[in-house]
């Protein structure tokens with residue numbers, strides 16, 4: 001297991017300075033022929049790179065097959081590294097393509113919407129358009145350009161926080177599975193996941209719109225998401241950062257076509273885990289309201305029957321994983337009762 005190197009550029013608020021620094025870093029890694037995958041948001045950051053073999057922007061709806069075919073072109077291009085500059089969707093496509101090409105990847109996120117920035121997992125749609133989590137190679141290097149990340153949307157910051165809110169619940173699910181002898185625990189992975197949540201915990205009562213304009217917080221959110229990804233690398237599985245709440249998010253992808261950003265879906269999924277663990281659900285929901293994250297089915301265009309379907313489908317999204325959802329083993333009536341209990345007053 002090798003941890004990626006992480007470096008942040010925060011010396012100035014100029015994205016061009018960050019781009020120059022990125023070009024220097026890539027040369028210092030001994031790579032001379034980068035293959036660049038970038039979104040429109042990454043144009044400035046890639047402008048100083050030297051020796052670029054090819055630059056590609058993924059089309060909307062790019063699939064696993066697209067990534068795999070791209071992997072072959074990358075291989076043929078003679079590139080010695082993949083530099084991926086963009087949001088979560090782009091980084092995940094790049095991880096798959098790089099794995100296919102047998103190359104390492106340098107991840108340069110332009111927004112901080114989930115902890116896949118630095119994880120060994122790629123979430124990419126299949127040919128039917130359903131997002132699936134696939135094993136891939138974690139990046140070799142992560143570059144956080146704070147001037148770039150300051151330009152990201154508030155929605156992405158909300159979602160990034162949503163993905164981290166899952167960690168304490170995912171850890172409880174992990175312990176639950178370990179108690180039953182279904183998996184091993186790994187203290188280092190556990191601590192990384194717990195610490196990543198601790199980094200953002202003091203900000204859960206702040207306004208994400210204000211936070212998204214604070215360079216110190218943006219750096220902190222980047223560090224937290226990277227750390228959460230490291231916990232998955234350390235454990236060799238997504239368990240430390242992905243429990244029942246992620247199964248709910250996967251079921252949202254599968255049944256309802258991904259109604260919102262991954263991190264926001266995960267935050268919504270946390271409501272069920274919190275309820276099943278006997279947490280103070282109204283307080284938890286108020287916290288999500290403050291953060292501007294979905295905490296009511298209506299915000300995702302779902303009615304109560306949809307949510308029952310969601311709860312029944314969630315465990316099958318991750319066969320072999322044991323979480324509080326599998327422990328609850330809800331039938332239709334049980335799911336309906338849970339939904340009623342959570343949203344009784346609404």
Ligand SMILES: [Zn+2]
Pocket residue numbers: 114115163241242246262263266
């Ligand atoms: Zn996640």
